[in-house]
Amino acid sequence: MVKEWLRKKISSKFPDIEFDILTPPSFAKASEGKPDLGDYSVNLAFIVAKRDGISPMEAGKNLIGEFSGDKEFSKKFSKIQFVPPGFINFYLSEEFLRLSLETIIKEGDKFGDSEAGKGTKINLEFVSANPTGPLTVGNARSASFGDTLGNIFKKTGYEVRKEYYINDVGNQVNKLAESVKLRMLELKGEKVEFGPDLYQGEYVKEIAKEFLDKVVSEKDIPGQVIKAMTDGAKSSAKKMGVEFDEWFPESRLHESGEVKEVLAELELRGFIVEEDGAKWLKINDDQKAVLVKSDGSTTYLLNDIAYTKNKFERGFTSALNIWGADHHGDIIRLKTGVAALGYDPDRLEILLHQFVSIKEKGELQKMSKRAGRFVLFDELLAEVGKDAVRFFFLTRDLNTHMEFDIDLAKKQSKENPVFYIQYAFARLNSVFAKAEGTRTGNADRIKEEEEFRLLKDLIKLPEIIEDISQNYQVHHLARYALNLAGDFHKFYEKHHIIQENDTELQSARLLLARGVHMVLRICLDLMGLSAPERM
RNA sequence: GCCCCUGUAGUUCAACGGAUAGAACACCUCCCUUCUAAGGAGGGGAUCUAAGUUCGAUUCUUAGCGGGGGCACCA
Numbered sequence: 161m162v163k164e165w166l167r168k169k170i171s172s173k174f175p176d177i178e179f180d181i182l183t184p185p186s187f188a189k190a191s192e193g194k195p196d197l198g199d200y201s202v203n204l205a206f207i208v209a210k211r212d213g214i215s216p217m218e219a220g221k222n223l224i225g226e227f228s229g230d231k232e233f234s235k236k237f238s239k240i241q242f243v244p245p246g247f248i249n250f251y252l253s254e255e256f257l258r259l260s261l262e263t264i265i266k267e268g269d270k271f272g273d274s275e276a277g278k279g280t281k282i283n284l285e286f287v288s289a290n291p292t293g294p295l296t297v298g299n300a301r302s303a304s305f306g307d308t309l310g311n312i313f314k315k316t317g318y319e320v321r322k323e324y325y326i327n328d329v330g331n332q333v334n335k336l337a338e339s340v341k342l343r344m345l346e347l348k349g350e351k352v353e354f355g356p357d358l359y360q361g362e363y364v365k366e367i368a369k370e371f372l373d374k375v376v377s378e379k380d381i382p383g384q385v386i387k388a389m390t391d392g393a394k395s396s397a398k399k400m401g402v403e404f405d406e407w408f409p410e411s412r413l414h415e416s417g418e419v420k421e422v423l424a425e426l427e428l429r430g431f432i433v434e435e436d437g438a439k440w441l442k443i444n445d446d447q448k449a450v451l452v453k454s455d456g457s458t459t460y461l462l463n464d465i466a467y468t469k470n471k472f473e474r475g476f477t478s479a480l481n482i483w484g485a486d487h488h489g490d491i492i493r494l495k496t497g498v499a500a501l502g503y504d505p506d507r508l509e510i511l512l513h514q515f516v517s518i519k520e521k522g523e524l525q526k527m528s529k530r531a532g533r534f535v536l537f538d539e540l541l542a543e544v545g546k547d548a549v550r551f552f553f554l555t556r557d558l559n560t561h562m563e564f565d566i567d568l569a570k571k572q573s574k575e576n577p578v579f580y581i582q583y584a585f586a587r588l589n590s591v592f593a594k595a596e597g598t599r600t601g602n603a604d605r606i607k608e609e610e611e612f613r614l615l616k617d618l619i620k621l622p623e624i625i626e627d628i629s630q631n632y633q634v635h636h637l638a639r640y641a642l643n644l645a646g647d648f649h650k651f652y653e654k655h656h657i658i659q660e661n662d663t664e665l666q667s668a669r670l671l672l673a674r675g676v677h678m679v680l681r682i683c684l685d686l687m688g689l690s691a692p693e694r695m
Numbered sequence: 696g697c698c699c700c701u702g703u704a705g706u707u708c709a710a711c712g713g714a715u716a717g718a719a720c721a722c723c724u725c726c727c728u729u730c731u732a733a734g735g736a737g738g739g740g741a742u743c744u745a746a747g748u749u750c751g752a753u754u755c756u757u758a759g760c761g762g763g764g765g766c767a768c769c770a
Binding site: 180181182183184185186193197201203206209210215216241244246247289290292323327330331332436437438440450452453454455457459460461484485486487488489490491492508509512514515517555556557559560561562563565569574575576577579580582583584586587588590591592593594595631633635636639642643646649650652653654656657658669695 | 698699700701702706707708709710711712713714715716717718720726729730731733734735736749750751754755762763764766767768769770
């Protein structure tokens with residue numbers, strides 16, 4: 161609300177200068193000689209100083225008049241101060257904050273909505289785990305992240321489709337089918353040779369048993385295995401609260417002939433070289449990647465290029481993929497392929513999330529689907545709960561190499577900070593229940609420091625959400641919600657909302673409480689967390 | 696060897712090139728006859744090392760030392 165306004169306003173005064181709008185550090189203990197540096201800050205003086213070759217303090221003296229004399233500024237700010245080493249600090253006025261509260265309440269659930277993404281259609285693809293085993297803890301990370309990012313895009317006006325790509329073709333699938341077949345024979349009492357390159361996990365035996373019961377014939381095994389795995393992934397996603405708009409099977413691209421078409425087009429455009437009986441895509445001077453193997457089968461890369469083209473042809477202006485860090489090397493290849501087809505490669509954006517390593521019984525485990533070593537998504541959800549799992553991932557940057565200590569997570573699930581937020585929400589509910597029937601008035605009687613603190617938090621929501629839609633720092637939303645909940649708990653301890661003898665004050669505080677409640681709910685919804693009535 | 700990510704309190708994580716580096720958990724001291732103590736008040740405790748760029752570096756550059764992930768006619 162304020163940040164954007166400030167940016168525009170200052171830009172119009174100083175059109176040639178690039179500056180930053182900053183949030184000054186807020187010191188926890190203002191009482192102990194820590195200065196109040198205001199609510200917003202501009203580093204204009206540093207920039208001007210450099211340009212003019214003078215000191216920042218000198219530059220600031222000449223600038224400050226531009227602000228203190230401007231009436232529009234005084235509507236929002238009670239004080240604008242120039243302080244060493246050269247920041248111009250803006251202090252929000254109490255009057256403006258009170259007015260903002262009334263605006264926020266009027267907007268309701270739409271508070272924070274924007275039209276920033278209007279006209280952009282995003283295909284957001286995430287999880288897309290190989291259907292050769294159940295979803296694991298690592299998949300839970302991209303599920304939490306992708307789902308929340310999608311929600312934020314929607315709130316900022318983008319048209320979004322959440323998509324899950326199913327690699328239902330290829331070697332790995334055949335191997336899994338082979339593994340199941342052997343386990344079935346084994347269950348029938350035959351002696352089998354179960355090679356180390358087959359899928360070792362227990363789930364293979366379970367499927368085999370199920371197939372025996374259902375009397376699945378041998379030729380149906382591959383199709384049925386994929387179906388079983390995909391159904392499992394769908395059910396896991398659902399338990400996480402993630403709804404995909406589209407489950408896109410790779411086989412569709414082969415059946416429709418799109419893969420062949422793409423190959424033909426790449427050949428026509430001269431990006432293919434043949435060598436050793438295989439067809440390669442030229443990446444750069446010293447790199448090439450196989451598209452068609454010498455046995456005639458296509459690689460994931462060619463299929464992925466066709467898939468990306470398919471997304472664009474479906475009308476998406478951009479394709480955003482969330483991949484695990486192990487696919488880092490594939491980015492350049494896929495982008496090259498997409499560019500070779502004549503698309504702007506910037507329309508394809510790939511976010512990498514670093515790995516989640518698992519610590520169990522004090523030891524780091526190396527996960528491997530093939531070897532059957534992994535921690536199951538469903539198991540984790542059952543033990544720790546959806547909200548705690550989602551929030552655990554959502555509070556961290558995608559680049560963080562996470563260590564997930566299973567035992568600790570189980571033990572500490574009760575202490576997961578998500579409950580701190582939900583508890584604030586539940587406390588508010590019980591206040592509302594107590595105050596039922598009384599009116600919420602205007603904000604005039606708001607005057608306590610803790611109350612203004614909350615108002616300042618509230619007006620930041622639109623800024624946070626819009627920033628995330630640009631920089632994908634989803635964890636900022638989680639931190640914001642934690643901070644808001646914390647400020648609420650502090651307020652709650654110090655001031656009473658219910659005021660038996662002062663209905664005016666009570667109605668003002670109820671209005672504030674409703675604002676906090678509303679914003680907490682918006683945050684919880686965006687993150688796919690439940691908003692409990694009581695705890 | 697080359698490429699990507701990463702190194703912050705005892706632990707798990709924050710910090711848009713900005714001001715005295717924030718939380719949570721754990722530890723120590725307090726606070727429930729007033730709206731839910733899953734809460735609040737207070738305390739101790741951290742930027743891997745060395746140079747450089749900058750008015751200003753946890754953030755950028757280079758080098759070193761750790762950690763994770765890639766460098767296939769697998770996905």
